Amino acid sequence: MTATDGAKPEETETNTPDFDITKPTIARVYDALLGGKDNFAADREGAATYMKYVPDAGRCAIDNRAGLVKGVQYMARNGIDQFLDIGSGLPTVKNTHEAAQEINPEAKVVYVDVDPIVLAHGRALLATNNSTTVVQADLREPETILANEDVRSMLDFNRPIGLMVVGLHMHFHDDENPDEWVRTLMDAMPAGSHLLITDFVDTGEPLQKAMEQAGLQSLGNGWIRTPERITEHFLGLPLLPPGLDFISRWFPEEPDREVPAAEALEPYQRILMAGIAVK
Ligand SMILES: C[S@@+](CC[C@H](N)C(=O)[O-])C[C@H]1O[C@@H](n2cnc3c(N)ncnc32)[C@H](O)[C@@H]1O
Numbered sequence: 351m352t353a354t355d356g357a358k359p360e361e362t363e364t365n366t367p368d369f370d371i372t373k374p375t376i377a378r379v380y381d382a383l384l385g386g387k388d389n390f391a392a393d394r395e396g397a398a399t400y401m402k403y404v405p406d407a408g409r410c411a412i413d414n415r416a417g418l419v420k421g422v423q424y425m426a427r428n429g430i431d432q433f434l435d436i437g438s439g440l441p442t443v444k445n446t447h448e449a450a451q452e453i454n455p456e457a458k459v460v461y462v463d464v465d466p467i468v469l470a471h472g473r474a475l476l477a478t479n480n481s482t483t484v485v486q487a488d489l490r491e492p493e494t495i496l497a498n499e500d501v502r503s504m505l506d507f508n509r510p511i512g513l514m515v516v517g518l519h520m521h522f523h524d525d526e527n528p529d530e531w532v533r534t535l536m537d538a539m540p541a542g543s544h545l546l547i548t549d550f551v552d553t554g555e556p557l558q559k560a561m562e563q564a565g566l567q568s569l570g571n572g573w574i575r576t577p578e579r580i581t582e583h584f585l586g587l588p589l590l591p592p593g594l595d596f597i598s599r600w601f602p603e604e605p606d607r608e609v610p611a612a613e614a615l616e617p618y619q620r621i622l623m624a625g626i627a628v629k
Pocket of ligand 1: 414437439
């Protein structure tokens with residue numbers, strides 16, 4: 351049995367030839383934090399490490415997903431009808447194609463993830479959806495993503511695209527210069543394209559630092575960054591109102607909505623920020 355048949359995977363090394371289940375992966379730990387079932391003992395240990403440092407880590411993951419949905423809904427209602435979702439993760443409660451196609455049934459979505467488990471589960475989920483596909487590829491090789499046949503046949507690079515890099519930058523150290531990979535993708539897209547990003551923030555709070563420690567201990571990555579540094583992820587493109595903000599009070603469709611002061615949020619709600627920029 352592989353982990354692709356939708357049943358709870360048996361947890362032995364011999365019957366899961368596609369995946370190394372002895373080491374946690376980002377996609378599977380995140381799935382465990384979200385309460386999903388597509389994870390193994392090592393991943394659940396990774397999630398437990400997160401929760402040891404940040405007891406509300408699961409709520410952070412849920413907030414991040416909510417940010418993804420808010421961003422997709424904004425883009426879909428504002429004319430974006432094709433999405434490239436990099437580091438898409440395992441299917442969960444509401445996925446990009448569901449959020450987008452609820453608003454525009456014609457919307458096209460390409461999911462890209464480096465983890466083979468995402469490809470396996472994504473293919474099963476999308477077997478009957480001709481407007482959505484999933485590709486196994488690596489953000490660190492953006493040219494490969496741009497040259498991928500499935501990407502090229504689903505998306506029209508002559509029309510605006512919604513590029514999503516949600517919950518991914520934190521897994522790369524600044525030394526790797528993740529902004530340059532995203533720049534390569536954005537350079538291939540026309541004016542009017544949108545860039546949706548969420549990332550771990552560092553405004554000097556102990557719980558933010560604890561999130562970084564949890565990531566480093568469980569996955570070997572998961573760095574926090576200042577808001578100024580996160581803003582640089584948007585490559586100098588103008589941010590749409592309300593700008594970069596804590597996800598739980600970030601409402602791109604209602605930028606004038608009255609939101610709580612940052613101090614009124616729970617500390618766990620001050621770990622992740624989101625923003626959308628437009629080319
Ligand atoms: C924390 S999850 C975020 C999932 C989803 N975007 C969300 O925000 O809910 C990060 C995802 O990025 C994927 N990932 C990690 N490194 C990657 C890379 N180099 N290229 C593409 N995807 C990657 C992981 O496999 C995982 O599924």
